[in-house]
Amino acid sequence: MNRLARLPVLAALVVAMMASLTGCNQLRARMELNKGVAAFKAGKPEQAITHFQDAVKYDPKLPQAKEYLATALAQNVVPGLNSAENLKTAQQAIDTFQQVLADHPDDVNSLKGVGSLYFGMKKFTEAKEWQKKVLAVDPKDPEAAYFIGVIDWTQAHENLLKLLTPVGANDDGNGNAKVLTKGLCTQIQEQNGALVEEGLKYLNMAVENRPSYDDAMSYLNLTYRKKADIDCGNEAQRKDDVAKATDWNSKAMGTRKENEAKKDKSGGGIVMDSNGNMK
Numbered sequence: 001m002n003r004l005a006r007l008p009v010l011a012a013l014v015v016a017m018m019a020s021l022t023g024c025n026q027l028r029a030r031m032e033l034n035k036g037v038a039a040f041k042a043g044k045p046e047q048a049i050t051h052f053q054d055a056v057k058y059d060p061k062l063p064q065a066k067e068y069l070a071t072a073l074a075q076n077v078v079p080g081l082n083s084a085e086n087l088k089t090a091q092q093a094i095d096t097f098q099q100v101l102a103d104h105p106d107d108v109n110s111l112k113g114v115g116s117l118y119f120g121m122k123k124f125t126e127a128k129e130w131q132k133k134v135l136a137v138d139p140k141d142p143e144a145a146y147f148i149g150v151i152d153w154t155q156a157h158e159n160l161l162k163l164l165t166p167v168g169a170n171d172d173g174n175g176n177a178k179v180l181t182k183g184l185c186t187q188i189q190e191q192n193g194a195l196v197e198e199g200l201k202y203l204n205m206a207v208e209n210r211p212s213y214d215d216a217m218s219y220l221n222l223t224y225r226k227k228a229d230i231d232c233g234n235e236a237q238r239k240d241d242v243a244k245a246t247d248w249n250s251k252a253m254g255t256r257k258e259n260e261a262k263k264d265k266s267g268g269g270i271v272m273d274s275n276g277n278m279k
Helices: 002-041 045-058 063-075 085-105 108-120 124-137 143-166 181-207 212-228 235-266
Strands: none
Touching: 002 045, 045 063, 045 124, 045 235, 063 085, 085 108, 085 235, 108 124, 108 143, 124 143, 143 212, 181 212, 212 235
């Protein structure tokens, strides 16, 4: 009877010990998280990654730990570098962001993080897909719309260069009227028509949602020059699109000066970039 009577007491002690261990692990996780942030700000990404990994190990449910780990991994990725190690790090970052999204599917920073990583890996289809997921959560997000426009311009520009290189021509930025034969014109219209249309749509959306978005204005300039390429055969339309490009370029430069002036007056400090990263 005495042994039976002691069982509830022992069970209570075990529960208390487990709770104590859980509390200790949570405290350790917080400490590792803070150490990781400090290392990150000190420009020591490798140390930051190790601390964030330990934070996740001690407390897998700590909300910031996985997101910070994914962000640190992402900033350790070199865009455009196709080495096995770089691609492995990029995939680790993507997988970690997706772990965050498994619990918080509307986490915009994680959605943007995945999209940016795919862009850096030149996986443009996937990059656009993830930026559109951001817009599904927040239709007025200017950065997501901007990135879609940038991707469209990048693809259109690459398509154009592939057509111009065999004829020994460079992109003149004004519609390439002197070198685009009827055959080349048809090909560029087929390859770039939809890209240019979508790019202009999303870049205009970015400026509408952030009127001071000088980078988006710069890409409107570039994308209207891509539209001038598919105007081949319509000289009036080509000139009109080049004029629009020039106008957006002027707006971009003027807005950039205004933004820089405001930044100088504000005194700078720690800010977050378009992907929620500290800089």
